[in-house]
Amino acid sequence: MNREFEEIYRLYVGDVYRFLLKLSGDENVAEELTQETMFRAFKSINKFDGGCKLTVWLCQIGKNCFYDYCRKNKSMAFSEELSEEPDPVSTELSFEDKETAKRIHRVLHDLEEPYKEVFTLRVFGELSYGDIGEVFGRSDNWARVIYYRAKAKIIDKLNDT
Numbered sequence: 411m412n413r414e415f416e417e418i419y420r421l422y423v424g425d426v427y428r429f430l431l432k433l434s435g436d437e438n439v440a441e442e443l444t445q446e447t448m449f450r451a452f453k454s455i456n457k458f459d460g461g462c463k464l465t466v467w468l469c470q471i472g473k474n475c476f477y478d479y480c481r482k483n484k485s486m487a488f489s490e491e492l493s494e495e496p497d498p499v500s501t502e503l504s505f506e507d508k509e510t511a512k513r514i515h516r517v518l519h520d521l522e523e524p525y526k527e528v529f530t531l532r533v534f535g536e537l538s539y540g541d542i543g544e545v546f547g548r549s550d551n552w553a554r555v556i557y558y559r560a561k562a563k564i565i566d567k568l569n570d571t
Contacts, residue, residue, distance in 0.1 A: 414453075414455075415452050415455055417450065418451070418455070418464065419448055419452075421427055421445060422464065422465055423448060424443050425465050425468070425469070426448065426465075426468050426469065426472050427440055427441065427444040427460060429469045429472055429473075429535050429536070429537075429538050430443045430444055430447070430475075432475060432534040432535060432536060432571065433472075433530070433534050433535065434472065434476060434479075439479065442475055442479075443472060443475045443479060444472070446475045447471050447472040447475050448468075448497035450471050450474075450475065451468055451471050453469075454471075459556075460569065462541075462545065463473075463544065465541070466537070466544050468544055468554045469531075469535060469537065469541075469545075470545055473492045473530075473531070473535070491510060513568060514564065517564050517567045517568055518530070520567075521560060521564065523564060524546060524556055525559060525560035525563060526557060526560070528542055528553055528556040528557050528560055529550075529557060529560040529561065529564070532553075532557050538550070538551075539541050539551075539553040539554045539557070542557070
């Protein structure tokens with residue numbers, strides 16, 4: 411491992427882990443995916459062009475690792491899993507019980523893009539609107555609008571069920 415990447419690893423491994431823990435809701439999965447994320451980042455660090463913050467780039471790799479993991483491990487389906495105790499401070503949704511959480515995740519799973527990804531990055535990844543805009547190559551206002559539309563779609567679909 412080169413010295414520059416050692417520094418990147420030291421500075422950002424905690425952020426990547428917390429992001430993946432929010433997505434997966436499982437400490438072991440988050441640890442495994444963090445290592446995979448950092449390995450992929452190491453292999454492709456020369457492709458990082460500085461077009462976004464390094465943390466955004468790393469979290470994008472982490473999100474892709476998480477999606478790959480979900481495809482390979484159907485029992486850990488993204489649409490049905492949520493950590494046992496969601497942190498109401500860090501998420502904008504409070505769940506009354508696990509069944510409600512599952513309903514929300516089913517609705518989120520069926521949500522079309524970019525609404526699903528923007529909502530996931532904002533709520534579970536705790537990215538700012540600016541960072542989400544960078545991921546999509548758009549403005550922070552675009553990310554804000556898409557997030558609020560996604561939230562409205564989720565609420566509408568929940569009220570229909």
